[in-house]
Amino acid sequence: MKYIVNIFVLWLLYVPVVLFAQSTSNQESLLLNGKWDFRIDPENIGEERGWHTSGFQATGWDAMEVPGNWDLYNQYATYSGKGWYRRSIEIPASWQGKTIRLAFEAVYHDAKVWLDGTLLGQSHSGFFPFEFDITKLIKSGQRSTLVVCADNTFRRGAIWNWGGIRRPVSLIAANPVHIEQIHILPVADLKSATASVTVKLRIKNNTDQPQSVKCDIVLKDKSGHILKASKNLPPSLTIPAQSSQEYSVQTSIPKSDTHLWHFDDPYLYTAQATLYMANTLSGKQPNKLTNTLPLLHMVSDRFGIRKVEIDGLSVKLNGEPVRLMGYNWVPDDRTTGNTLPAWRYRQDIDLMKKSGANMARLSHLPLPKEVLDYLDEKGMLVFSEIPLWGRDQLVDPDNPLPKQWLKTLVNQQFNHPSIIGWCVGNEIGFIGANPKVLEYVESAIGYVKKQLDSSRLVVYVSNSADIQQRDPVQFSDMILLNKYGDLGNNADKAHQKHPGKPLFYSEYGYNLTGETPDQGVINGTKMLNDMRGRDYLMGGALWTFNDYRSHWQAHQSWNTAPSGNRSWGVVNVYRQPKQAYEIFRRQYAPIRSLTASGTGKSVTISIEPRTVLDLPAYTLKNYTLVWQATDSQDRYLDGGFTTLPTIAPGSKAFQQSITWKASSTQIAKTTYTLLSPTGYAVYDTTVYLQKPTPPVIKQMITGEGGVRILFDKVASAQQYFLRYGKTYFSSVSDTTTHHFIDISKLEAGQSYQFQLVAINAAGESIPSATAKTTPESQLLPPIVWHAEAANNAFFIGYSYANYDYLYQIRYGTDPANEDTWKSLKVTTKGMCRIPNLQNGQTYYFRMKRTDQAYVESGWSEMHSIVLPGNTDPQAVEAKAVLRSGSKAVIAIHPVPQAAGYQVRYEQDGKTQSVIIQGSSLDYLPIDGLKSAKNYSFQVSTLGKESSGIVQKASTQIGDLLTR
Numbered sequence: 031m032k033y034i035v036n037i038f039v040l041w042l043l044y045v046p047v048v049l050f051a052q053s054t055s056n057q058e059s060l061l062l063n064g065k066w067d068f069r070i071d072p073e074n075i076g077e078e079r080g081w082h083t084s085g086f087q088a089t090g091w092d093a094m095e096v097p098g099n100w101d102l103y104n105q106y107a108t109y110s111g112k113g114w115y116r117r118s119i120e121i122p123a124s125w126q127g128k129t130i131r132l133a134f135e136a137v138y139h140d141a142k143v144w145l146d147g148t149l150l151g152q153s154h155s156g157f158f159p160f161e162f163d164i165t166k167l168i169k170s171g172q173r174s175t176l177v178v179c180a181d182n183t184f185r186r187g188a189i190w191n192w193g194g195i196r197r198p199v200s201l202i203a204a205n206p207v208h209i210e211q212i213h214i215l216p217v218a219d220l221k222s223a224t225a226s227v228t229v230k231l232r233i234k235n236n237t238d239q240p241q242s243v244k245c246d247i248v249l250k251d252k253s254g255h256i257l258k259a260s261k262n263l264p265p266s267l268t269i270p271a272q273s274s275q276e277y278s279v280q281t282s283i284p285k286s287d288t289h290l291w292h293f294d295d296p297y298l299y300t301a302q303a304t305l306y307m308a309n310t311l312s313g314k315q316p317n318k319l320t321n322t323l324p325l326l327h328m329v330s331d332r333f334g335i336r337k338v339e340i341d342g343l344s345v346k347l348n349g350e351p352v353r354l355m356g357y358n359w360v361p362d363d364r365t366t367g368n369t370l371p372a373w374r375y376r377q378d379i380d381l382m383k384k385s386g387a388n389m390a391r392l393s394h395l396p397l398p399k400e401v402l403d404y405l406d407e408k409g410m411l412v413f414s415e416i417p418l419w420g421r422d423q424l425v426d427p428d429n430p431l432p433k434q435w436l437k438t439l440v441n442q443q444f445n446h447p448s449i450i451g452w453c454v455g456n457e458i459g460f461i462g463a464n465p466k467v468l469e470y471v472e473s474a475i476g477y478v479k480k481q482l483d484s485s486r487l488v489v490y491v492s493n494s495a496d497i498q499q500r501d502p503v504q505f506s507d508m509i510l511l512n513k514y515g516d517l518g519n520n521a522d523k524a525h526q527k528h529p530g531k532p533l534f535y536s537e538y539g540y541n542l543t544g545e546t547p548d549q550g551v552i553n554g555t556k557m558l559n560d561m562r563g564r565d566y567l568m569g570g571a572l573w574t575f576n577d578y579r580s581h582w583q584a585h586q587s588w589n590t591a592p593s594g595n596r597s598w599g600v601v602n603v604y605r606q607p608k609q610a611y612e613i614f615r616r617q618y619a620p621i622r623s624l625t626a627s628g629t630g631k632s633v634t635i636s637i638e639p640r641t642v643l644d645l646p647a648y649t650l651k652n653y654t655l656v657w658q659a660t661d662s663q664d665r666y667l668d669g670g671f672t673t674l675p676t677i678a679p680g681s682k683a684f685q686q687s688i689t690w691k692a693s694s695t696q697i698a699k700t701t702y703t704l705l706s707p708t709g710y711a712v713y714d715t716t717v718y719l720q721k722p723t724p725p726v727i728k729q730m731i732t733g734e735g736g737v738r739i740l741f742d743k744v745a746s747a748q749q750y751f752l753r754y755g756k757t758y759f760s761s762v763s764d765t766t767t768h769h770f771i772d773i774s775k776l777e778a779g780q781s782y783q784f785q786l787v788a789i790n791a792a793g794e795s796i797p798s799a800t801a802k803t804t805p806e807s808q809l810l811p812p813i814v815w816h817a818e819a820a821n822n823a824f825f826i827g828y829s830y831a832n833y834d835y836l837y838q839i840r841y842g843t844d845p846a847n848e849d850t851w852k853s854l855k856v857t858t859k860g861m862c863r864i865p866n867l868q869n870g871q872t873y874y875f876r877m878k879r880t881d882q883a884y885v886e887s888g889w890s891e892m893h894s895i896v897l898p899g900n901t902d903p904q905a906v907e908a909k910a911v912l913r914s915g916s917k918a919v920i921a922i923h924p925v926p927q928a929a930g931y932q933v934r935y936e937q938d939g940k941t942q943s944v945i946i947q948g949s950s951l952d953y954l955p956i957d958g959l960k961s962a963k964n965y966s967f968q969v970s971t972l973g974k975e976s977s978g979i980v981q982k983a984s985t986q987i988g989d990l991l992t993r
Contacts, residue, residue: 058203131204185581217337242269243269245264295651304325384711640680765789823864876892
């Protein structure tokens with residue numbers, strides 16, 4: 031990321047660090063999410079006028095969603111300053127005698143918190159959790175007033191300063207003696223194929239007298255079977271009053287139960303710790319019937335066994351050299367801000383994995399635990415980083431704040447196998463900008479290795495290692511380099527100045543790519559070829575995966591657009607893939623090519639592996655080759671799949687012969703897909719055997735001396751173009767992948783005729799029926815790029831011109847009676863929110879725009895959107911069910927905002943159920959079937975939630991024919 035910042039931040043004043051365990055028992059929590067009273071404070075008068083006091087009446091205040099960002103509301107879209115939140119809370123009477131904590135996952139950026147007018151403390155980091163012990167300030171069964179003042183004035187580089195309580199808030203009740211933290215350290219022994227596991231607990235005693243405790247440690251495999259159980263430990267452990275104490279247990283996992291975690295095989299174990307009272311100081315006695323000790327607390331977390339090491343110029347995962355590619359990810363979007371609901375981060379990670387991403391310095395910002403959990407599940411190697419950037423006063427070995435950040439980061443994220451290294455700062459290496467940077471990086475890396483975590487790599491991200499001979503990269507385990515352009519030469523320079531270490535491009539890229547799907551054409555082949563063939567250069571991460579909201583202005587080619595969307599990504603802010611997405615999906619694929627040759631019913635599929643020094647390059651194990659044939663309406667006709675043998679870089683091409691059962695006259699196209707073991711379609715080749723079906727012109731809107739032709743896409747088309755003219759079809763438009771084509775510079779008052787043509791690799795379709803119109807001079811309306819439902823609202827993403835002044839939206843529930851519709855006017859370019867709607871309803875809307883000369887456009891075409899309600903989530907549409915022996919592959923259309931899918935089927939008189947977590951999945955793999963049995967499958971969508979996943983019964987797909 032190209033910027034320099036100068037900051038000094040006080041962090042978490044008065045606030046203890048939060049160290050959450052994954053799951054708990056004998057601990058209860060109460061989410062405080064939902065609508066809070068809200069008011070902005072641009073004049074900074076709130077505290078002076080007592081907005082924090084319990085007796086203050088918040089009359090006339092707005093209602094704001096928590097978790098949420100106020101920037102998502104039209105009236106606060108660009109507001110920077112203080113925002114006040116208020117709500118009442120009530121502690122359940124059953125919590126009497128418990129230790130009660132008020133926990134915030136994140137508030138951006140600076141926060142003060144009051145309870146009944148008493149200041150609990152402050153936080154000054156928008157990315158770390160914080161909490162308060164409120165046991166002595168609150169009484170069970172009584173209502174209290176909770177007030178939060180959030181201030182988003184601070185900006186971090188090019189990233190938008192999303193304001194508000196951006197992550198969930200909860201009340202947590204635990205026994206006064208409980209487990210504060212569980213750290214799990216697995217160590218793989220590759221020679222013996224075994225592993226050792228150390229479980230370290232930190233136990234808290236909030237009572238005023240010492241407490242003796244015992245604990246059980248249990249290790250479970252992926253299926254939940256117990257592998258190891260250490261009971262009634264230790265012989266004697268006493269926790270002093272009002273203090274914490276650590277306790278460790280080490281055990282081993284035999285060869286038969288050791289399964290290594292890998293980005294293509296992300297196998298996860300679970301460690302569970304149960305804490306018991308071993309004395310009677312609390313007044314609790316052992317159960318006389320069972321002779322069991324009183325249960326105090328139980329926590330568990332998942333872990334993976336894997337070995338990451340540097341061997342000369344190679345990075346090895348579980349003993350195998352790997353050369354990996356990935357993306358940088360700005361974890362926000364224009365409709366959910368940086369709240370990161372489950373469906374958003376799952377969709378993004380799925381799209382990255384589908385595009386071949388397996389390693390990255392993924393984000394500049396600390397990520398929530400549930401995001402890291404998903405990275406663990408799906409398999410990605412990441413470096414986790416503290417937010418220290420550029421020219422910064424914090425780059426000082428004597429400043430305690432960066433080490434506080436590092437300690438918090440490591441303690442919170444220690445158990446995640448996806449994290450292979452810790453990063454102590456980004457682009458801080460120029461000695462002229464940060465005179466103490468050498469001392470800082472050396473001390474920070476040493477602090478992590480010696481005191482926090484000696485099991486992982488520790489690095490800093492450099493943009494100076496190719497320029498400076500004395501660069502802090504000398505202290506880093508490997509070189510992480512940020513460069514834009516001349517990638518091969520810059521890597522060579524860094525390697526020559528600092529030999530002996532592998533290099534990973536933590537950021538690389540060129541210029542902004544444009545916001546629309548037709549844009550974003552990047553020469554990814556040239557970028558990757560600039561880096562390939564170097565034994566020391568083992569991979570890189572493109573800046574960026576997604577477009578993101580930003581204020582940043584640099585120079586002409588790097589300035590953020592008036593929409594506020596910074597278009598570096600291969601997908602836009604609505605996650606619509608640009609052309610660049612497929613370009614990089616090809617370049618990041620684990621194979622060089624997948625081709626199909628042959629005529630008639632017999633086809634030979636050939637897979638060419640990567641070379642040894644290619645990027646990426648790693649061994650393929652348990653990959654699947656899928657083939658399908660469809661008709662002109664994209665309906666499934668025939669298909670199958672096979673598990674591929676192990677394919678190593680540099681090995682010979684693999685070939686597979688198949689024979690189609692379907693009639694060759696019916697087949698419009700065939701598709702050949704490489705499916706990763708984690709279920710991602712990482713490469714596909716489509717062969718078109720028939721031209722597309724004729725498209726239909728749906729609507730014509732005239733304006734600006736031209737016309738906009740709107741149409742519905744046809745199943746077998748890749749692109750579209752227009753033939754047009756006054757008397758003859760003498761002109762041809764550019765091709766597009768959009769649902770419309772704009773034609774400009776037509777003669778006013780003259781009648782024109784148009785024909786729309788769809789094209790694919792087999793040729794051009796028959797033209798559409800001829801449509802005629804006469805151009806007008808009024809403005810064309812905005813193009814609606816995206817519409818997305820929200821709670822009692824929906825968002826619209828639309829095109830804009832720099833000279834636009836105003837946008838008007840008309841909307842209602844009756845498409846036949848637009849006179850009953852409401853109207854909303856906004857001035858924000860590119861995005862707005864339609865509020866105060868009713869969930870469960872279908873809304874229809876149109877848009878128009880007014881330019882700076884107050885000239886209005888006509889209305890756009892009508893659009894519709896269904897708001898969420900108490901109804902089921904959108905049903906899954908299955909394209910095909912393929913069978914091979916004991917396995918099945920169900921091809922689906924991914925459901926927008928899905929967080930996962932459930933597959934049910936009958937076997938041996940019982941209903942079997944398989945949960946597959948994910949959003950943008952094209953295939954759902956099923957194993958363990960009986961080869962001779964014909965099955966019917968039912969597929970359901972898992973509904974979205976802001977934190978975690980809740981299964982909701984959707985319309986199911988049943989009685990699908992297996993092939």
